[in-house]
Amino acid sequence: MNRITTLVAAAAATLAVATPMAASAAPWQTINARQARIDARIDQGIRSGALNRNEAYRLRSDFRALSAREADYRRSGGLSYRERADLDRRFDALSARVKVQKHDGQHRRW
Known part of the structure; x- marks a missing residue:
């Protein structure tokens, strides 16, 4: 009985530790995914007129x-932790600037 209690407690502790890590890992994106998403947001802002030419x-x-x-960082043999944090x-x-510019009330003047 004592062994079962110990196993249940260990499983509960593992689950308690793993759940926040899994939840925090879900929104993480690769650098390439972030680039693609920001590029798409800029394109959408241009198409909708939310971004003017400047x-x-x-x-x-x-x-x-x-x-x-x-690209410079990757040429040096991959991204270090410091380079990843900088990017x-x-x-x-940049994402915040895209959001601000799209919602600043200035519209397309092409």
Whole structure:
């Protein structure tokens, strides 16, 4: 009986630890997936008129610069933890700028 109680307690502890890790791992995206998603959001903003020409140009320039930085990092033999964190921070900032520019009330002036 004592052995069963110990196994049940160990299983419960494992489940309690694994559940938050699985939940936090679900929204994680690869660098390539983040790039594709941001690129698609910029395209959608251009098509809908939510981004004007200047906004789209600046966002595309920032996107290309970030892609070039990622390529430089990868050339050195893959992404280190520090490089991955830097790219994540920069992608977060670019994503926030896309959101702000799409919702700032300035519309297409093509």
